[in-house]
Amino acid sequence: MAASADGLKPISRQATAGLIADQLREAIMSGAFAQGDQLGEVDLAQRFNVSRGPVREAMQRLVQEGLLRAVRHRGLFVTELTTADIIDIYAARTAVESAAVRLILERHPERTAATLAKVLAKMTRAADRGDSAALSKADLAFHEALVAASESPRLQRMATTLLVETRMCLSALPPMYSTSSDLVNEHEKIVLAIKNGDGAGALEFLDAHMQDAINRLSNHLE
Structure with missing residues (x-):
């Protein structure tokens, strides 16, 4: 058909x-x-x-x-998403993904870091060839994999809806990052902190990444 x-x-x-x-x-x-x-x-x-x-x-x-x-x-x-919606979406994502990181660090940080590193490699390849669509897809796959690694069905359900809304934001706007390496580097810091069992660092890098996304998306909408 x-x-x-x-x-x-x-x-x-x-x-x-x-x-x-x-x-x-x-x-x-x-x-x-x-x-x-x-x-x-x-x-x-x-x-x-x-x-x-x-x-x-x-x-x-x-x-x-x-x-x-x-x-x-x-x-x-x-639904039409406003700047206030974007801030709310990313605030909710920060809460969900931070909870996921805490569970990961209690259970299997090294295994999760290895899984995330594979997704990060896809991001890197997309960035190297200048494929913004593939980079955006790999970006969302990274965060989906992060929450999945928590093994919490409820966190995964919440993250699914939030990531759909995130894709809605991204599809309606031009690429947010002037250089793709900035986006890759932000995720790389999160992976390394999880691998090293650095909970405070992982949460700090995750929060900074989310806040950076809010700022970039808000600037595009203004």
Whole structure:
């Protein structure tokens, strides 16, 4: 089955609302559906080749996740993120990822550092070839791997939604870093601190990285 320009593909009539939500979530994250776009239930049902029921359920899931917002008498729209939203997203990410770092340091810092080093290598290769899209993808994969290493399902669930919102921010803006090496270096410091069991250092570098991202994103929006 052929995909449309925004990546949506017809799916089996037996497919669950979860599969529809996954495709819509990816389209929002990638910017295929821009912030402020209206999504119509009937149109989406036709494009997915399913009834309106599972589409409605999928869209309500995204409302609960904060990716769509309901406007009375008008319908559902892709959430538009403000500077205040960005600050809140990164504050929440800092809390979640700091908690993950603390658990990692209690359990398996060296193993986690080795896992993160592999993702960091992808970031480095993307930076070396000037591939900003691949660099951004590897950046988010790094933070996803960091939280996954905590082995906390609840932290992972919270991080998933926050990283989706982060991708929404990044897809709507030009590259934030004038030199890709700055981004790589920030992550390298976090990995080294975890490897050395330096909890205070890891948390300090993580917090600095998040604050730097807030400043750069806010400057782009002003």
